[in-house]
């Protein structure tokens with residue numbers, strides 16, 4: 482198509498811009514738009530284009546072509562242009578070039594409305610899908626937002642309209658259970674590796690596209706007359722992205738983040754957002770719990786002042802905080818916490834069995850047998866170990882005796898409140914030192930004590946991976962973290978009576 486462009490330029494026809502530049506045509510792939518200063522000139526350009534096209538084996542799709550004549554800014558109706566193949570008719574009221582409606586009038590509003598409607602329709606389509614939370618955000622970012630991005634750099638987009646569309650997006654997320662209404666908006670738009678949900682806003686999209694296009698035009702303007710005129714019309718308004726507050730600094734929304742900053746590996750603590758593949762409703766629930774956005778009785782009494790008594794609905798003792806429900810209520814300890822704990826320990830247990838070729842429990846809900854054994858190893862589950870001397874603790878969650886290597890590993894699992902993970906790790910380690918010494922003395926084997934600790938809302942210490950590597954078999958940190966977080970989501974839904982949504 483490039484020779485065609487050169488032929489058209491050589492004719493000298495075209496429309497003169499204010500700065501003296503002449504524009505004769507716009508060409509993109511097989512989509513061409515011709516300009517000239519008179520009807521006679523434009524017809525000549527059309528004929529030139531037609532002849533040149535047929536020379537390279539291309540022909541006009543006449544029904545896709547049209548012509549518009551204006552005199553002093555007003556559209557003039559004509560008979561169209563006659564060609565051997567037929568007639569190119571006049572434009573009715575507007576036409577699209579590269580998919581964007583244009584003509585003499587102001588078509589920007591219509592373009593924005595159409596793009597916004599299509600964007601929201603795609604958002605709904607994504608939210609109704611079976612995709613997991615992370616993939617839903619990716620789909621909105623890469624399938625819905627481009628509908629807005631495409632025309633965003635070319636037409637003006639008022640701030641109010643952008644904001645309204647972002648609010649509508651969040652409402653749709655909430656309606657579909659993917660965003661808690663009191664959850665942090667800033668965090669929704671933060672990247673997943675930083676603990677956010679990774680959604681891109683319409684605001685950021687329009688701003689990014691506009692500034693990138695502006696930059697391009699500025700760069701090319703010195704060597705391109707048409708772009709120089711374009712830059713002049715654009716003006717100097719170049720909005721800088723103002724740095725807003727961050728969610729981590731907010732009193733309630735950032736409280737959890739600040740608490741775990743001191744005890745946890747932040748990147749690893751949030752990696753379930755990137756790697757666990759959870760439903761968006763579960764992601765939203767756990768983040769809302771981290772942000773103090775869920776209505777517990779303590780929050781209702783102390784923050785919203787809609788309740789007198791902040792105490793727990795189950796034990797009626799401590800204030801009903803998220804921390805209390807997820808890891809501190811004695812009414813949940815026996816069953817709910819135990820169930821979550823056993824699920825996490827069960828993952829480690831099954832991986833150990835697989836390593837030694839031992840039969841693994843079929844379902845993850847099945848309690849493992851107290852003892853399984855073959856010629857390579859013996860695995861104890863929640864087994865009380867007899868020792869000559871009294872020791873502080875003698876019933877770890879899992880104990881592995883590797884017969885070939887003459888070593889034993891004592892594993893104990895805990896899912897404490899996230900702020901306590903480091904302390905808990907120490908505690909577990911200390912607690913089994915007596916047992917370790919006794920076993921090493923009596924059995925003459927090397928004994929290692931391994932704590933596996935994951936916070937109820939996913940926080941992990943920098944050492945978790947190291948600990949897991951000391952256990953026979955392969956257990957990934959993400960698998961135990963995902964299991965703990967899912968267990969907590971179940972506890973929250975049941976206790977706060979959340980039937981899936983809010």
Ligand SMILES: [Zn+2]
Nearest residue numbers: 793795796810
């Ligand atoms: Zn309680």
